[in-house]
Amino acid sequence: MAKTKTIITFLLRLLAFGATLTATVVMVTSHDSAEVLNLKFSAKYSNSPAFNFPNIYLLVDKFWHRFYVIAEAIASGYGLIALFLCSKSSVERLMVILDVVIAMLLTSSISAALAEAEIGKKGNSHAGWLPICGQVPKFCDHVTGALIAGFVAAIVYLVLNLYSLIVVLAPFCPVKP
Amino acid sequence: MAKTKTIITFLLRLLAFGATLTATVVMVTSHDSAEVLNLKFSAKYSNSPAFNFPNIYLLVDKFWHRFYVIAEAIASGYGLIALFLCSKSSVERLMVILDVVIAMLLTSSISAALAEAEIGKKGNSHAGWLPICGQVPKFCDHVTGALIAGFVAAIVYLVLNLYSLIVVLAPFCPVKP
Numbered sequence: 001m002a003k004t005k006t007i008i009t010f011l012l013r014l015l016a017f018g019a020t021l022t023a024t025v026v027m028v029t030s031h032d033s034a035e036v037l038n039l040k041f042s043a044k045y046s047n048s049p050a051f052n053f054p055n056i057y058l059l060v061d062k063f064w065h066r067f068y069v070i071a072e073a074i075a076s077g078y079g080l081i082a083l084f085l086c087s088k089s090s091v092e093r094l095m096v097i098l099d100v101v102i103a104m105l106l107t108s109s110i111s112a113a114l115a116e117a118e119i120g121k122k123g124n125s126h127a128g129w130l131p132i133c134g135q136v137p138k139f140c141d142h143v144t145g146a147l148i149a150g151f152v153a154a155i156v157y158l159v160l161n162l163y164s165l166i167v168v169l170a171p172f173c174p175v176k177p
Numbered sequence: 178m179a180k181t182k183t184i185i186t187f188l189l190r191l192l193a194f195g196a197t198l199t200a201t202v203v204m205v206t207s208h209d210s211a212e213v214l215n216l217k218f219s220a221k222y223s224n225s226p227a228f229n230f231p232n233i234y235l236l237v238d239k240f241w242h243r244f245y246v247i248a249e250a251i252a253s254g255y256g257l258i259a260l261f262l263c264s265k266s267s268v269e270r271l272m273v274i275l276d277v278v279i280a281m282l283l284t285s286s287i288s289a290a291l292a293e294a295e296i297g298k299k300g301n302s303h304a305g306w307l308p309i310c311g312q313v314p315k316f317c318d319h320v321t322g323a324l325i326a327g328f329v330a331a332i333v334y335l336v337l338n339l340y341s342l343i344v345v346l347a348p349f350c351p352v353k354p
Contacts, residue, residue, distance in 0.1 A: 093346045100277055100338055104284045111285040112292035161277055169270045169345065 005167055010083070012160045017079035019153035020106070023146045024072040027065070030142030065116070071109035072150055075102050075157075096164050103157035110150045117147060182344055187260070189337045194256035196330035197283070200323045201249040204242070207319030242293070248286035249327055252279050252334075273341050280334035287327045294324055 078098065085091050255275065262268050 107281045107285045108288040111289040115289035115292040165274050
């Protein structure tokens with residue numbers, strides 16, 4: 001029983017680590033450029049204001065996209081450490097708490113990034129914001145990939161939390177199966 | 178000791194319930210209009226496309242703002258039930274799990290709404306998106322109030338989760354104080 005738990009937890013952690021690492025790497029390496037009306041548009045995940053004009057850094061110079069990369073990187077780092085520690089029962093209790101914190105961090109970052117990405121993809125005609133994906137499709141594909149990986153990571157952490165909590169709380173359960 | 182725990186938990190739940198209820202009500206009642214160049218701009222939390230033209234429903238016709246209201250409303254409903262149930266130890270274990278789920282829901286909704294609100298307030302000059310708060314200040318104040326209440330609720334749920342987990346996990350602790 002304890003062995004099954006260890007294996008399930010390990011597999012979930014491995015999946016979460018893979019997903020967060022993918023999200024970080026794919027988001028950091030995302031860039032694309034396009035020429036429209038002889039103006040060169042560039043899209044990159046981070047902003048560098050000193051770059052040659054005219055450049056349009058789209059969406060991605062925002063605080064939120066940097067927050068996404070930082071959050072996914074923190075989750076990757078934690079995930080890697082957790083992979084090696086998860087069989088040690090002395091830190092298991094601390095990890096239940098850390099898992100909840102990391103899950104909230106991931107949920108927060110993916111929601112913010114999705115909200116921005118939706119505007120980037122569809123625009124908002126009511127507010128006069130134009131969609132930008134037609135101009136920089138390669139960049140958008142990269143960001144979409146990173147967001148899918150981040151979404152998978154958030155779901156895996158939710159499952160991991162529910163599983164650990166149920167296992168941890170089971171001995172307290174007033175009704176024994 | 179058990180009494181202190183009950184009182185702290187009850188107060189945290191009361192605070193969380195107040196914050197989520199405020200966030201829901203303030204967001205739902207937010208609306209404002211402004212006249213710019215003889216065009217009437219309206220801002221409301223939900224979109225009704227059949228309304229008299231020319232109207233600009235800003236930001237707020239998005240999926241994410243409705244998601245915000247729905248998430249805060251669910252958290253309010255759960256918070257109200259939890260207030261009456263939190264002293265019953267038979268459901269206490271289930272509530273530890275539900276608290277984590279509600280905390281993730283709140284974190285997700287506040288992050289998405291904050292990301293959009295930031296664009297609404299400051300715009301994004303790189304993507305050609307103009308800020309809208311100068312035109313509809315009353316609406317923006319309302320939304321800001323709702324976001325602050327939602328943020329407080331998310332923080333309170335994080336504290337509540339950490340507190341319950343530490344209390345629940347304490348008996349397992351290998352090192353007794």
